[in-house]
Amino acid sequence: MSTVQAPGSYGELQVLVLPDDLALTYVAEGAANVIWRIAPPQAEPSTPPPTVVEEHSASTPPPSEIDIPTNGDSTRAANANGANGRLAVDTSAYKGVLLRLRKCLPSSESNLLAYEYLSTVIMPLFPPGVMVGQTLVRVPPGLVSRANDILHHREEAGLRPAHRRNLYLAGDPRPGEQQMVEPYAFLLEDMTPDVSQGEFLLEFKAKWLTQSLNAPSDWKRCRTCALRLQKAAKALAKGKPAEWRGLCPFDLVSGHMDRAKNAVRHILGHPRSSDEALVQRVTDALVACPQLSILKELQASLDPAGILEADHKSNEFLTAMTLRDCTFFVKVSPISVQARLGDFDVKSGEGGKSAYWVQLERDLIDGGWYSGTEEGELPWKEKGLEVVCRG
Numbered sequence: 401m402s403t404v405q406a407p408g409s410y411g412e413l414q415v416l417v418l419p420d421d422l423a424l425t426y427v428a429e430g431a432a433n434v435i436w437r438i439a440p441p442q443a444e445p446s447t448p449p450p451t452v453v454e455e456h457s458a459s460t461p462p463p464s465e466i467d468i469p470t471n472g473d474s475t476r477a478a479n480a481n482g483a484n485g486r487l488a489v490d491t492s493a494y495k496g497v498l499l500r501l502r503k504c505l506p507s508s509e510s511n512l513l514a515y516e517y518l519s520t521v522i523m524p525l526f527p528p529g530v531m532v533g534q535t536l537v538r539v540p541p542g543l544v545s546r547a548n549d550i551l552h553h554r555e556e557a558g559l560r561p562a563h564r565r566n567l568y569l570a571g572d573p574r575p576g577e578q579q580m581v582e583p584y585a586f587l588l589e590d591m592t593p594d595v596s597q598g599e600f601l602l603e604f605k606a607k608w609l610t611q612s613l614n615a616p617s618d619w620k621r622c623r624t625c626a627l628r629l630q631k632a633a634k635a636l637a638k639g640k641p642a643e644w645r646g647l648c649p650f651d652l653v654s655g656h657m658d659r660a661k662n663a664v665r666h667i668l669g670h671p672r673s674s675d676e677a678l679v680q681r682v683t684d685a686l687v688a689c690p691q692l693s694i695l696k697e698l699q700a701s702l703d704p705a706g707i708l709e710a711d712h713k714s715n716e717f718l719t720a721m722t723l724r725d726c727t728f729f730v731k732v733s734p735i736s737v738q739a740r741l742g743d744f745d746v747k748s749g750e751g752g753k754s755a756y757w758v759q760l761e762r763d764l765i766d767g768g769w770y771s772g773t774e775e776g777e778l779p780w781k782e783k784g785l786e787v788v789c790r791g
């Protein structure tokens with residue numbers, strides 16, 4: 401796929417249908433989605449294996465596969481950017497994949513729209529193998545209902561994070577459950593580390609890799625550090641603890657080993673940050689990975705006017721904002737470091753977000769957060785603790 405197609409011009413899409421009796425295990429959740437490990441149901445020794453759900457040629461769709469009619473005329477399988485451009489799914493065991501089910505959050509996009517955006521806008525921007533592989537699948541309502549039962553049980557047992565309670569999965573048709581239509585879900589390339597092999601997973605956002613074009617010419621801080629300090633000052637004013645030291649994206653892409661290592665120490669966190677060999681290994685891998693330079697270039701080229709002047713309805717600008725908010729998943733093993741990009745959430749600028757972006761930028765400029773002239777007795781104003789970024 402080498403051209404960007406506008407959403408809406410999407411071709412006929414072949415989508416895998418998951419069996420509704422898959423075994424589900426809760427893995428994690430964010431604000432908008434819950435991640436599950438899936439496995440075939442326990443088969444009786446004499447019964448045939450469960451319905452095989454995998455890719456077939458367009459001319460011979462299996463019974464478990466459906467076509468979504470759309471307004472284009474091409475046919476494509478609903479897979480996005482796995483190791484070689486497609487996510488291979490071992491459906492006999494669903495090995496190497498996780499299931500992502502969407503919560504009933506009205507502000508989030510439907511999975512079909514999210515997939516359309518991902519495959520027509522985002523995926524063509526990257527070479528194969530640099531994104532977390534994703535596949536759109538159809539989920540039977542019974543599967544969602546069982547997943548919701550698990551969430552209810554976890555909540556009753558006090559196992560669900562407090563700030564995630566009272567929000568359940570979309571697509572559960574049972575009366576009494578939160579109602580939102582969502583027939584689709586994603587299979588994701590599983591980045592879970594094998595801790596028994598000494599692996600661990602790092603998750604971080606590289607945020608703004610180039611300076612905001614609206615920052616004053618005598619800026620001392622990058623957009624990400626300026627905003628972090630502004631947020632920290634607000635928290636401190638309310639008597640809350642605040643993390644004001646963090647990853648400076650400019651260090652990561654500076655081309656200077658010492659600065660890049662400093663950024664990686666923030667990503668690794670304590671106590672891993674004091675393992676110099678590990679810091680060096682992860683830094684070498686990140687500075688060599690294609691994702692950072694691609695993100696940096698795209699963020700700049702897709703937002704050439706700056707957030708105060710940009711057309712906030714243009715796909716280019718909105719994609720630049722998406723690329724400033726995507727997540728790095730970095731699996732570190734004793735012998736390798738594997739980086740993938742994920743969480744390319746569609747930004748629409750709607751619901752007051754566009755106005756928020758403008759106001760935030762004005763506040764950063766007018767409040768002196770870029771120039772380092774903000775008012776107040778703040779911890780980073782002490783000699784030796786100043787937060788100053790370099791381009």
Ligand SMILES: O=P(O)(O)O[C@@H]1[C@@H](OP(=O)(O)O)[C@H](OP(=O)(O)O)[C@H](O)[C@H](OP(=O)(O)O)[C@H]1OP(=O)(O)O
Nearest residue numbers: 431605607624627721722724725745746747753757
């Ligand atoms: O405003 P920022 O730069 O702090 O980014 C927001 C993120 O904050 P963080 O990465 O923690 O600094 C924020 O992340 P968290 O919710 O803090 O995890 C969201 O990703 C938010 O996007 P949206 O409103 O969900 O579309 C992000 O908002 P936008 O990317 O739409 O500005």
Ligand SMILES: Nc1ncnc2c1ncn2[C@@H]1O[C@H](COP(=O)(O)OP(=O)(O)OP(=O)(O)O)[C@@H](O)[C@H]1O
Nearest residue numbers: 428429430431432433435532588589590591592743
């Ligand atoms: N491909 C993956 N491999 C391993 N773990 C994953 C994967 N995708 C997500 N996770 C885990 O699940 C968590 C929640 O997933 P995800 O970020 O998709 O949820 P979300 O609701 O979109 O998050 P947000 O709060 O950013 O909206 C992640 O923080 C991560 O720990």
